[in-house]
Amino acid sequence: MKQKEKKFSQYNAAQSIFVLAILAILGLFFYYSRDQNVIPISEKRFEKMMLDQDVKSVTLITNQHLVEVALREGALAKEHYQKELKARAAWKSNSRLVYTFRIPSVKIFDKNFKEIESKMDPQARIGYMSEERSEPASFINWSLLLTLFLIYWFFIRKAGNGMAGPGAQLFNMNTLKATIFDKDNQIKVTFQDVAGMKEAKEEVKEIVDFLKTPEKFTLLGGKIPKGILLVGPPGTGKTLLAKAVAGEANVPFISLSGSDFVEMFVGIGAARVRDLFKKAKEKAPCIIFIDEIDAVGRARGKANMPGVNDERENTLNSLLVEMDGFSTNSGVIIIAATNRPEVLDIALLRPGRFDRQVSIDNPDIVDREAIIKCHSKGLKLERHIRIRQLAEQTPGFSGADLANMCNEAALIAARKNRRFVTMTDFHSAVDRIVGGLEKKNKLISPEEKKLVAYHEAGHAIAGWFLEHAHPLVKVSIVPRGIAALGYAQYLPKEQFIYQEDQLLDEITMALGGRAAEEIIFGKISTGALNDLERITKLAYSIVTVYGMNPRVGHLSFHNSKQTDYTFTKPYSEKTSYTIDEEVKAIIDLAYGRAKALLKEKIHELTLLAKALLVRETIFKSDVERLIGKRLIPEPNKDTPPIEDIPLTTEQEEIAYKEPTEEI
Incomplete structure (x- = not known):
């Protein structure tokens, strides 16, 4: 209650000062503008x-x-002029009448003025001057008054009434506008709505x-x-997991973002942290969720000019103190x-501040299956939808990609009535995500198509x-995306x-397209970019x-801890x-x-290319019918398996028996 009264008194003082400033500005303006x-x-x-010869000059x-x-x-000096002068300029000295x-x-x-001068003595004639002027000062006065009133309304009245707007920002700059979820507005997302991420959910369930x-x-x-x-690539469900924590905890x-602390004014970020x-202390026990913390938690002293006071560093220092300082x-x-995570300050990651780092990677095949089931609950699916097959065909997809795939499949089905x-529809959605939008209106010449x-x-x-190449799923020469005129989809291993x-087989497979161009046409194109x-x-x-090259040796020049740009x-x-x-x-x-x-398999290459020219898209089953099933070479039999290596009795006891704890 005292805090509200204090804010109200501060508001009244600010309002009074502003009103007095408006009155002072208006008085000065009217005084100096009205000469x-x-x-x-x-x-x-x-x-x-x-005719009385009282006029000095006439201006039109x-x-x-x-x-x-x-x-x-x-x-x-005449009496009636003196009366008018006293009535009009009693508040101002050395005034003159106009x-x-x-x-x-x-x-x-002009006609009337000439008639008046014709009645006067020729020596008393004064003539008149013509000129153009801007708008009267009264218009400027009213414009200034209206502007000041609008400023007063938006910056004072709205700030005092607790409304959002420029006024609230002016008098509540230090206040952080965070979203608070409590009993009145609870989040309905729970751990059941988060598919996959078993280990990550166990970590936050402890909280x-x-x-x-x-x-x-x-x-x-x-x-x-x-x-x-929570660390992981974009779209893996970090924010969703935090929402589930909010839904589960009573x-x-x-909830806020790291960019909410960033402000152009000095000291505002640190004040918002405090x-x-x-x-949070007033509502304890409670949970604070900061999304995209790298916006405020970057490593200090990186790429700063000497003598420059970085406001973001001050904000980070305040955050470090609040997380683990003298105050509990x-x-x-x-x-x-x-x-x-590589750009975060090392002091922010130490135990006592962020004690645990939970890695949330792209989902594996089991998690992808669970995520697809979760996002397809609201869809009207055909009876025989093979969710497992969709999970197998989407390696490397994040949770956001899988959600987008389910939504795109529903839109494609609706488009086709x-x-x-x-x-x-799901396969078409995967093609759109992987290869881009199908360009049916992109006309290419027969030579380019071949x-x-x-x-x-x-x-x-x-x-x-x-x-060691990845298994083939489909090959298409339908133009997709911005510049792709065709693509081959494979199924990478987990x-x-x-x-x-x-790795060498992967490079060889990627060069197969350019090699085929040189063998068949005797020249290469820009299609292999x-x-x-x-x-x-x-x-x-x-x-x-x-470090896989014998000449360079077992060396790695990659620095995973590098957080700034280097030119050496x-x-x-x-x-x-x-x-x-x-x-x-x-x-x-x-x-x-x-x-x-390809020279050895020229016959198979020609068969597959001709089939593509006719059908434009062929699948793995079509390739098997054309050139036969894929034969995987057997492993080298010269190297004995681990089970066949002879071991002594002592070695077997050490290797295969349960170890005993030493106290």
């Missing part, structure tokens, strides 16, 4: 003043149809359990983690999310007969470690990252020259392998 006392008169009185303002009449100094009257037109005034039953964890003297950092949940934790924040738990969503057909057939044949021969970009990056990774190479010019040579040798060797393979 004349204007008296309206009629044309008859003007004629009398002219043509654009306003107005005439100004100035008096001689001797005329001011008489004005309106005219219907310039021609009529919810601690807030509900803290004695379960504190009985043995343990302390709950103060912060959890405590207040404060305001955030002040609100008991009952306040922080959950943050980012897809760029279907009653249910079919597998064909070139694309042999190019894609070269990829397919090279992958079909290489041992693996995390690749051997050298697997995407393939060349991919294999160049992969070849340099083989040499400089994975971590190797000499001689090593750089060696790297370029080895990368070129790898690509040349793979290109020679691709050409030799």
Whole structure:
């Protein structure tokens, strides 16, 4: 209550000061803008003043149809002029009178003025001057008054009434506008709505359990983690998991973004951090969720000019102090999310602030199946929809991609006036996500179409007969996306470690398209641009990252902790020259392998290309009928399996028996 009264008194003081400032500005403006006392008169009185020789000058303002009449100094001594002067200028010294009257037109005034001068002595005639002037000062006065009133309304009244707007920003700059979810507005998302992420859900479930039953964890003297950092690629469900925590926990949940702290004014970010934790302490126990924390938690001292005070660093310092400083924040738990953990400050990641880092990667096949089932609940599906097959055909898809796939499938089915969503619609949705929108109106010449057909057939044949190539799903020469005239879709394996021969086979398969162009047409085209970009990056990774080259050796020049841009190479010019040579040798060797393979399989290459020219899209089953099933070479029998290696009795006990705990 006292805090509200304090804010109200501050508002009243600000309002009073603003009103007084408006009155002072208006008074000064009217005082300095009104240097004349204007008296309206009629044309008859003007004629009398002219005949009495009281007029000093006559000015015709043509654009306003107005005439100004100035008096001689001797005329001011007359009694009736003195009365008008005292009545008009009693508040101002050394004023002078100006008489004005309106005219219907310039021609009529000129005619009447000449008639008046004809009645006067020729030596007393003064003539008149013509000029143009801007709008009257009264219009400016009213415009200024209206502007000041609008400023008062928007910046004072709305701020005092608690409404959003510029006024609220002016007087509540330090206040952080965070979204607070409590009993009145609870989030309805729960852990049941989050498919997959089993390990990540276990981590955050502990937070919810601690807030509900803290004695379960504190009985043995343990302390709950103060912060959890959710790390993962975009679209993997970090924000959704935080919403599920809010839905499961019966405590207040404060949600905001890292960019909410960033402001151009000095000290505002740090003040907002303090305001955030002040609100959290008032509502403790509670949870704070900061999305995209890298906007405010970047490493300090990176790419800053000497002597420059970075406002973001001040905000980060305040955040570090509030998370683990002298002040205790008991009952306040922080959950943050980012897809760029490498740019975060190391002090932010230490235990005591973010005690746990939960990695949320792209889902595997089991999680993808669960995610597709979750997002397809609201769809009218055909009876025989194979969810497992869809999960197998979408490796590398994030949760957002799978949600988009389900939505695109429903839109495609509605576009085709279907009653249910079919597998064909899902396949079309996958094609659109992987290859882009189908360009049915893109007309290509027969020569280009033939070139694309042999190019894609070269990829397919090279992958079909290489041992470590990914299994083929479909080949198409239908134009898609911005510049893709065709594409081959493969089914990558769910693996995390690749051997050298697997990477070399992948490079060879990528060069199959260009090799087919050179074999069939005797020349190459620009259609292999995407393939060349991919294999160049992969070849340099083989040499400089994975240490798989014998000349360069077991060295890796990749720095995973690098957070800023650097313009220096971590190797000499001689090593750089060696790297370029080895990368070129790898690509040349793979290109020679691709050409030799396609020359050996020229018949299969021609069959597949002709089938593409006719059907435009062929699947794995069609390829099997055309050129036979894919034969996978058997493993080398010279190397005995691990089970056949003889072991001594002691070795068997150490290797296969349960170890005993030493106390």
